[in-house]
Amino acid sequence: MAEYEARRLENIKRNQALVKNLNLGLHNSSYSSKAYQKVKDHYPSPAKRRRLYINSPRRSSARIANALAKPPNNPRDMQDDSSDSSSNRPHKSRATKPSLDIDALVTKWSSWTLAAPPPTRDDEGNYHFASHPTFTPNKSPEAIIREGSFGGTYWRPLYSRHLRTTITDDWKELPAEWTEGLDVGKYLTSETVNPEVNKYGVACGQTIEQWEASGWIMHEYDVRGWFQWYCRFWQGRRCPDDNRQVSRWQRCVGEKGRWRRVLLKGYVENGIRSVTDEGNDHQKEDVSPAIHQTCHHWAWEVRQEALDRFWEESE
Template sequence: MKINNVEWDDDFFPYYTPKEMLEMGIFGGKYMNDIKDQFPVFWFFKAKMVKRGQPKDINLNYFRADASLPLKDWQDKGWILEHDDHGWFQWYCNYFIGRRIPNEDRIQIERWRNTVRRHSAMLINRRRETGLSYPSHSQAILHWAWNPDEEMSKYINNNKLAHTILVRLKDKSEEEIKEAKDSKFVLSSKTTPRIRVSENVLGYYELVKALPLLDNDISIYKNTGKFSEFLLRVNILSRGTKKLLENIVISKEPNKLDYFN
């Protein structure tokens, strides 16, 4: 199955999109406040976050419970991989918008499956035995993009059930894109023109991710002399999206992005 125009690993079927998780409340609102410029702006319109430099606020978490270790603990335990220095959720956000690093993807997907399978089974059993809700445990599972009311094992053992989760994720992603299109949202600062969503969804996501790295002056898109410098600064783009952007810059396909006042 393809999600956001990119092939998706069938073994990875997260229950929630990154945008949903940010709006529900995760990591005390702290996790993304220094890297949010790497991701689509509209993810953060309704996100529950503290301001940069402030400590996490547990009251922003969906279950109002603390369920995350400090980043240093992850670093000390060797859980941080090369391309995502904030950990698993950052990897998931990058995977969601189309980045693929096969070796690291396989490690992170296996980590997700093992963690969620173990902890979701533990939580469901403890709830059944005690009748208690265990908000910290529920919040921890939410941090791994899973619904704490669902035991993962039954989805791992049933490909059709797992597929229904992927269909939901695909539909939700398309719904979020449509909502962003309809709202004609602002991508960056007041000095940067507003840009409608590209019809090429992968290209759109990568462009959104690239824009914060650029100067505010939109003329850089039309200045072919700076295009090679631009690509060096935005090495996160796929080959196909570089070609898409190159066509935009040299006005071969001016209809791909629609500027408006």
């Protein structure tokens, strides 16, 4: 044991001498606190690394941010089709300076030429367009305007965040007979929504600003969206946005459209088999006036033939 202890003590002395020569002693005063801190900073603790990872910046969405932003005006105009698939939506540019020249764009909006004849009308009151056989509305733009729509606000001065300019007086491009005798300030350009203007006496849907934020508007063709497109399409304009708009109409009020079937289902559930005047007070109480108004904005109303077919499907 004595020999073993002697070797152990000798090894301790040798190791201590080696540490002293390498300047790595734990109590060596030459190992400064500054040097120690430099090593510590270079190798952060695991806990610190985890905190940095958790708090690292996340990817943000300009579309969601813009959609949540409060629009400059807040009239509720109509219900747009929130079920549009991303493949059918136009690409919405970021909030940067528009690449389109505003003056050239305004000229393009108002300088289109007639490319198709007026629609024909069948015995059920549906309109037919030769260029788009599946598009069969039963309300004309003039009827939608005169019967009362969009709370009277559709053609109000509109500030476009995308274009960074205010659009005014574009209602004047409408055929004169469509607005003859109307109170323009009440039926077309009111700054605030007036539900009493609407055919069914209720406000419904989203604002044009919200449609723009959602990417539903193609500014190259129609800065106000669906109904402005329909007015121009009715008059004979054809443009690259036609198929998209017709597809949206089909999903809303086409033969299998969402709002059309919801409305007809309401008739069946309330036992209503006859359409004598779909705007009368009795039906307003029994079937949602908001859905009626929504369909009206999309150029469709319940007709007897459509109601009869739906009853047959339900029985």
